[in-house]
Amino acid sequence: MRVIGTVGLPGSGKGEAATVARELGIPVVTMGDVIRAECRRRGLDPADHHGEIAQRLREEEGVTAIAERSLPLVEEALNDAGTVLVDGIRSDVEVERFEERFGEDFTLVAVTAPFDLRVERVGVRGRDNVGDGGEALEARDERELGFGMGAAIDRADVTVENTGTLAAFRRRVRSILEGERA
Numbered sequence: 276m277r278v279i280g281t282v283g284l285p286g287s288g289k290g291e292a293a294t295v296a297r298e299l300g301i302p303v304v305t306m307g308d309v310i311r312a313e314c315r316r317r318g319l320d321p322a323d324h325h326g327e328i329a330q331r332l333r334e335e336e337g338v339t340a341i342a343e344r345s346l347p348l349v350e351e352a353l354n355d356a357g358t359v360l361v362d363g364i365r366s367d368v369e370v371e372r373f374e375e376r377f378g379e380d381f382t383l384v385a386v387t388a389p390f391d392l393r394v395e396r397v398g399v400r401g402r403d404n405v406g407d408g409g410e411a412l413e414a415r416d417e418r419e420l421g422f423g424m425g426a427a428i429d430r431a432d433v434t435v436e437n438t439g440t441l442a443a444f445r446r447r448v449r450s451i452l453e454g455e456r457a
């Protein structure tokens with residue numbers, strides 16, 4: 276069994292890595308789904324309340340609340356597959372929770388790309404209001420780093436620098452996902 280977690284700043288390529296996993300038939304557990312489910316449970320629209328509920332869950336159940344609630348989903352996915360990808364790790368305490376649960380079977384993969392490249396890519400994707408100078412992305416970076424994402428990236432077992440072509444990145448991710456455990 277292998278549990279592969281991905282971590283990276285906005286626009287670094289985590290979504291693309293998850294797409295590669297799905298194409299290989301590897302189930303993807305998205306930690307944001309936990310938050311969306313909790314929004315619905317509280318009768319709130321996830322589109323408007325995602326950030327607020329993420330924050331409240333951490334306050335009410337501790338800083339590992341979202342990781343904790345993701346664990347049963349990962350375990351369920353492991354019933355049918357040898358490898359599972361976890362998308363959405365945001366802090367070092369979450370990394371510790373996965374390491375505590377899965378030990379050597381957990382691999383943390385950091386995806387990195389310089390700010391300017393991420394601005395360009397997020398712009399192409401058109402999901403964010405980047406504005407001139409990439410200010411929106413800067414604010415998102417700050418929020419993520421505030422959760423402890425920098426410390427999580429520092430703990431990675433493998434770092435993929437996503438500075439080349441999309442095809443090269445996808446190949447690298449595929450080889451990590453298919454690779455034998457060291």
Ligand SMILES: Nc1ncnc2c1ncn2[C@@H]1O[C@H](COP(=O)(O)OP(=O)(O)OP(=O)(O)O)[C@@H](O)[C@H]1O
Pocket residue numbers: 283284285286287288289290291292396397399400437438439440441442444
């Ligand atoms: N090496 C690359 N070359 C060109 N485009 C890329 C490359 N890697 C990723 N992209 C594109 O950049 C955009 C951002 O990547 P992706 O959505 O995977 O980022 P993300 O880390 O999931 O971001 P977020 O945290 O904001 O969801 C996507 O449109 C993706 O297809």
